[in-house]
Amino acid sequence: MVTGHLREKNGYFQMILTYKDMNGKRQTKSVSTGLPVKGNKKRAEAMLWKTRQEFNPDTAMSDKNALFADFLNKWLQAVINRVDADTYALYAYDAKTFIIPYFKDTAVTVAKIKPGDIEGYYQYERTENRALNTALLQYHEVIKEALAYAVELELIRDNPADKVNPISGEVRILFTDFLLEWLEMIKHNVEMTTYASYAMCIKSRVIPYFEEFKLTLKDVTPKHIQDYYQYELNEKGVSACTVIHRHANIRKALQYAFKVGLIAFNPADRIERPKTAKFVGSIYDANELEALFAVVKNKPIELAVILGAFYGLRRSEIVGLKWDAIDFKKRR
Template identity: 85%
Template sequence: MPPCCLLSLDIIRQEFKPDTAMSDKNALFASFLTKWLQDVIGKVDADTYALYLYDTKNFIIPYFKNTPITVAKIKTEDIEGYYQYERTENRTLNNALLQYHEVIKEALAYAVELELIRDNPADKVNPISGEVQILFTDFLLEWLEMIKHNVEMTTYASYAMCIKSRVIPYFKEFKLTLKDVTPKHIQDYYQYGLNVEKVSANTVIHRHANIRKALQYAFRTELIAFNPADRVERPRNVKYTAATYNDKELEALFAIVKGKKIELAVILGAFYGLRRSEIVGLKWDAIDFKKKTLTIKHTVTEVRVDGKAIIVEKDRAKTKSSHRTLPLVEPFEKLLRQLKEEQERDQKVCGKAYCREHLGYIYVNELGERVKPGYITQNFALTLKNHGLKKIRFHDLRHSCASLLYANGVSLKEIQEWLGHSDISTTSNIYTHLDFSSKVASANAIIGVYPS
């Protein structure tokens, strides 16, 4: 489906006023589709409903409106005829046909539920059966295109990078069709990753998640009899133990970055435990100097799609829990007021040359250009290297923050809220090493009753 068409989904949703089709066997299939759209509201998520609505109103109903087929008498031949029409007249691609097929199947499943028909005729139809068997690699590309507008850009970029750069190059030489892919083919690929590419078990697990999701769609649309990815052995997940800085190491780091452009990122990462996307996305309207608070509510992320860097701005944090308000401590407030004065001075000095696109953002350079996420990662690594400090990732400052909080008596529940984790299990899973001190305390408590 063309991107320009998808942009109108919300408008179509708002304008749509369903007809009141009769829920009987004599209702035309086109009319029944309209009723189904009305009844399915609230039973599926908004994005899925918008997609159903767009496909049904613009492609499926216009075709069946010109036929006298009732919902009770629609047959597999009628549905196959529609797909043949789309292939020949509109040159519709496989991914779109699969999408239309899912809509028709769901609508007719509802007709079965209402006892208007006994069996779902769409269950016996393969929307692309009239064509040469699709290659596994081609299917993966079509699946990527299909989900492109149904998931977050950051999620799509992750899928695309994995599948286009890693999965497809491996499977391309085998020329396997989608139906030919077996669990052994997938298992061999995982072993290739571990033994030849020398990637980590966690990387293989990430690739498995992508492959399984794509094949699950093929299984759900009956292109394959079962999901072969469900029958492989995944490598065991290796828990990552973050390298952290203690209070002395952080003190040395703060002294080194004092007055430098990277200082803001280091303070927000180490003291507040902010993610890189939250740091770059911080705006002046998130700072309340009167109430002495800062609110995390906007993020800026950089992703790569087909080799091109794309900046994704969101007026929301990573999860509902990521949207949080934290106290504005005096040293940080002082730094912010200093940065605000510098920005106002730079605007006057640069005049028309000052970038107006990112007005409102805190982390900008002298010309008003917003700092890129990659700048923080690269500059932080160079700072550590140039000053002989222990090598850690920038994200490990967030872990250092959690370690210091725990060492100072802050509970895991409070750390969860400070860092913006949606579930305390996330906090405990990442920071299980922090809980060891409490176990030592438990051991000391019970040692008193141990027989001497």
């Protein structure tokens, strides 16, 4: 059973629906009526009654997963009662002619759209369509108003368009937040082991260092990156090789920011990488191997140590070993 009541918000009636989901858990959903409070109470009550009858709890949670392009169409239907005819005509033209076609080709949902996604669109308009600042400001108004509606529906908490300046191209996004967004973006484009390596480096090493500085993506300079490498080398005592691996992660993320026009250049291209010392390997003799095997006997790591000792496998190769790599008949 779906129950509900009306609520006033920002001068408009909003419907608050209460229902139980498939797991029996009580949920609430807010739906804008698009009706101003003054003189529309009976119409809002009628709309609430009709919505309660037609509301399907099984699909209620799907709104957050809707593509941003599809949400724009929904917003256009809702905003028609909120603005004058000329404003609506402009919104509809800009949305249907320029904004929706661009976002139709992306997988961006209304719940996960980020400032970088919006700035990426403005950069596209600047470079591909040579859009003037006046046009960009119009597109920005449409996107900002649509996402304000998403906030009102409680599909998102904050409006990401508030962090974007369509004219300057400046994205007021923290460097650390951008790194997390970049990780999420590449998650399905690289091997899981590669993603795990990137995520471990960025989440456990890079972000904890940069968090206290509160640097925006645009504020990061070559010196900031160089200082981080010196901190790792001198304070944490990591090897030059490890710092070079972290440099590769940072540079790759910033190269994407440069590619989509979020920054003017890649600051990681302007630093000096630490020089690595020539590696001199050493191996265990028979007695040392026997001592090693005794230490790890009956431990979870025993098999991994044996495989490493007998076959010279790297850690990643041991962890990634599959049954089809072993020939039991030929014992190899």
